[in-house]
Amino acid sequence: MFVSAIWHYIFGYVIIKVEGMSLEKFINLCLQRGIHLWDVKRQSYSILKARISIRGLKQLISISYITHCRIEILSKRGLPFLFSRLKHRYMFIAGFILFFVIIYILSSFIWTVEINGNARISGQRILDELADSGLKPGIRREDLSINDIENDMLIKMPELSWIGIELRGTKAIVRIVEAVMPPERIDIDQPCDVVASKDGVISKITVMQGQSVVKVGQTVKKSQLLITGVIEKEGVDTRYVHAMGEVLARRWYEGHAEAPTVSVRKRRTGNMMGKKYIIIGERKINISDPDITYSSYDKIEVVNISLDKIGIPVKMITEEYYETIEETTTQDIETVQKEVQQLAIEDANKNLPQEVEEIADETVTFRMNDDGTIHADALLEVIERIDQEQAIQIPIEEESNSGNTAERR
């Protein structure tokens, strides 16, 4: 019935009133001509109301002559009549079309550029470079050649290892993967020093060129000179060399973790009480309002009936109170310790740099807090390379023929 109602609405129908003496004859003639009538209601002996399609209405005229009936149109329904009414409202139709045109035009531009995946490179720099390559807000989607922009960006920015541009509606999502940059190497012909990149205790020095200025076991600070490229000997001119070598140092990384040994859990006893009320607008009307005698409880609000969906602010609510008791469980200290140890080491591992020669030692110390939690401190002792090359600024002598003076900056 519903489907046919929609069908009739789309093609349009009229409600007609037929007045005459031989209404049965009228109906039979309609049947003969194949005119579909529905919702036929006999109002009185001489009056009949029915619904009829627009096409059928045109054929009715001859029938009304034959049966001497007077046909009156009571109302017109359906889309065809709606459209015919719109025919005269040009501005309305123009606005309607303009709306879709504007939507279409606006959606053919890129309005936002989103950048994902950058950690070291600033988003603004990437945006600037993208704008330079041709991707910026306000550009037409059709004018974009994503492949070219991607290639262009990869050539322009060597610190990117991959870039992917995806257009989603009016938004361009740029995903990047940053390249891991190799450490800056100084040309082999250029004199340089080797300095510490991090703090640490020297555990091994292998000098390939230059002269070491620190000893094994010595504590060094970051950027402290380790191997010098300035060779000074009495009586001989100072030479500048490209110092090279491998310096390993002991370093320590910390990690912490905590876990409780006593856990408190709420458990329902199975006793339950309920409150019921109705909320009308701001007002609250209690239906049943017993005093809750439980010392601790879980409260759950159940909305039984809500007329909010149909716009009436009336709700019937049941509040359920479940009595609870607290249960404390003490866990085995050893198992908790094991867990905490694991967590602390994991925490310390997070701080480790990517390249580590060796993990020399792992120590975990435990501490029991007053509130029953176990605190673990993990200390990882690792051996890693800390050498880093640093160019030497050779003082330029004004008198070029005189011997170089040993002066370093």
Next chain:
Amino acid sequence: MPKRSSEQLKSFLSGMLDLPQDVVLDLPRLIALGKTQLYIENHKGIIEYTPERIRVNSTIGIIRLTGKDMSIKTIETEEILVSGQLTSIEFL
């Protein structure tokens, strides 16, 4: 009575060959949904239509429906759907 014998032949054949009788014999098919809706297929027109009484012509004679507040929901060349408070269906 040649007409009679042809009717009998048709009836016999449809029974033998398992053909539906309403198709072979051109009979009206009535489907009543409780006492509120009645569906008549293969009718031959309306003779009388008032909210209290509807008479429909068919090949087997007149079908008279009586009831209250009856109205014709749809009417087409082959079928009629009557709804309302039906009290009786009579074949005259």
